[in-house]
Amino acid sequence: RKEVEQDPGPFNVPEGATVAFNCTYSNSASQSFFWYRQDCRKEPKLLMSVYSSGNEDGRFTAQLNRASQYISLLIRDSKLSDSATYLCVVRGEFGTGTSLTVIP
């Protein structure tokens, strides 16, 4: 059984929309949480780490809920350039990835 589960989507949203992705994990001892972005036929690139207290980087907000064992990524004011696959990573294991397409 996979330790990391993620809704694969796809999510199709208009420009300017707010979109949220969730990722659940099964190992309560996990300490390492990241969100990566992967464009088509490219390598995964680190988007942001996820800290216990939650963290924000511009239009992106990441949160960790240890009690319910999930992490989330919120993207505000979506841009066309945000279109990509977003992958959560827990203890080096990737979730299935969520495909996002931002529509003009």
Place this chain on the structure above:
Amino acid sequence: DTEVTQTPKHLVMGMTNKKSLKCEQHMGHRAMYWYKQKAKKPPELMFVYSYEKLSINESVPSRFSPECPNSSLLNLHLHALQPEDSALYLCASSQVPGGFLRNTEAFFGQGTRLTVV
């Protein structure tokens, strides 16, 4: 631009060939990783090297043989592969040994797109 460099970018090999994938990083990272990614699937961990020693082998078939000649280089030797081994092979590194599995981000190379015919 990634600071993890992988060569070649593309490789086509027959099932009887022997080939090697190469990965190099000059960030002083002490952990390096091989991941395999099939189309429309997430990357899957294959091997972890910490301080140039193999620390994790995720039950990878022996036709894949990793090697870490020094702290900057990581190779993946391929022999007698099957068509189902065709995939994108990603190398990554992290500052702390095994850190990507604990609490440190990893940086990925652009990958080698392998086709086995």
